[in-house]
Amino acid sequence: MKLKPKITIADHFALMEDPRIDRTKRHNLIDILTIALCIVICGADSWVAIELYGCTKYEWLKTFLELPNGIPSHDTFARVFAQLNPQQFQSCFLNWIKSIQIRTDSEVVAIDGKTLCGSHDKSSGQSAIQMVSVWATTNRLVLGQVKVDEKSNEITAIPELLKVLELSGCIVTIDAIGCQKDIVKLITQQNADYVITLKKNQGNLYDEVENLFKSGISTGFQGFGHSTYKTEETGHGRHEIRHYVMLSDIQSRLDPNSVWSNFNSIGMVESVRQVNGKTTVETRYFISSLKDNAKKFANSVRSHWGIENSLHWVLDVALKEDDCRRGKDNAPQNFAVMRHIAVNLLGKEQRVKRGIKNKQFLAAMDNKYLERVLALA
Known part of the structure; x- marks a missing residue:
């Protein structure tokens, strides 16, 4: 019997509509989303940090991303997340959750x-x-x-x-x-x-x-x-x-007319x-x-x-959500979804018996461990 291929989080988010016009698409949307997810898992909290992470990990990222024009700039990350349709982003997240x-x-x-x-x-x-x-x-x-x-x-x-x-x-x-x-x-x-x-x-x-x-x-x-x-x-x-x-x-x-269900x-x-x-x-x-x-x-x-x-508590202490100034328009809402994805993936990884903060530190240092976390998606 032929097994059905696993549908990953990348497959779900590949269905997102790209808000950019054609002439500005120097970078693949799925590459931008994947790099952003990696950096959130690793614990960074700024657009500049996302760009710096991408540049530092370029050779590793290139093993599974296309990156046709290198690593996007921090302005590109900020602009894309501000423009992404939050309802579509939420829908992709929900479909992924239902699959796992x-x-x-x-x-x-x-x-x-x-x-x-x-x-x-x-x-x-x-x-x-x-x-x-x-x-x-x-x-x-x-x-x-x-x-x-x-x-x-x-x-x-x-x-x-x-x-x-x-x-x-x-x-x-x-x-x-x-x-x-x-x-x-x-x-x-x-x-x-x-x-x-x-x-x-x-x-x-x-x-x-x-x-x-x-x-x-x-x-x-x-x-x-x-x-x-x-x-x-x-x-x-x-x-x-x-x-x-x-x-x-x-x-x-209390409710003789049954106005409250069950x-x-x-x-x-x-x-x-x-x-x-x-x-x-x-x-x-x-x-x-x-x-x-x-x-x-x-x-x-x-x-x-x-x-x-x-x-x-995890969002505030480990992912520094309350300290995070994540841009304008749809960016704060869309990045909140990214943090929730990171919480789910780090929580699912059970081989390392440490708290979320230490798992983030390990993911930032060890590409193999980050690959294991991403594989859970």
Whole structure:
């Protein structure tokens, strides 16, 4: 039987339309994109650094790129990334992710926004852009991202992502800004579950949920389907106990007209934290499509913060996203996609048991290791 050839990331991005007119095309678009990806994997953060890297690694790059007119200038890199269609770039990224993604049953998929502080351009009046990202917490992959419109917020951006992702069997977690009926509906239409933070932006529902938990606690949860789970952690001068409670069979009380899709349960997390002898108590509420399973609910809530610790932190600390001044027009948005590709590739490389920053350093020094990382694409 003849095996189908592997479709690589280069194949997906080869479908990009080149925004340059013919007379300015001295360099192949795929060469420009590949060199840029190499330098992001290696940890550089400027157009000049991309050109310098290309010149330094020219002989190695020439072994797999055409480079008909040598290495592009830093101005060429900046101009091309500013002109590339960000929707097409995003589409190529999504198609690549779909080709490498391994589905994990009940995987928690976290959706959250992040401001790219370095994308602010005072001279042109361009404010810092905000990107909404989707993070698969088990497989540790960025599944997609979309720019938030300047005159809008995450409420309009999240549905754009949900419409193009494949989420069947997953548990989608979002903070309170995603607590919207239309967003919940889009999630359940994909045969996915949800755990969404509930805050006072949903005034009546928040008050009703809070009162229902208070009533349940006072009566020992008589008349409620419920489950509980507890975790306890100690370290770095901190002691924290979290009590998780889920109430099911609540639709007739909270949503008799079924305006929320698959609204099967509500959750409460009470965190009791002791730090340096001081005790604080925090209570948070959630709505969910999950059945009564406090342990699964707890895992979903805790896993959601993986997008902060495993993605946003890596982007800021290892890839210096907040310090990165990456040009005008579409360049900041397109380069954000490049950083997400780098995070995915460096995360997939498991033979070297080091953090992302050290993997970047190794990739910059060792062409063989960089080839291994690129081969994962």
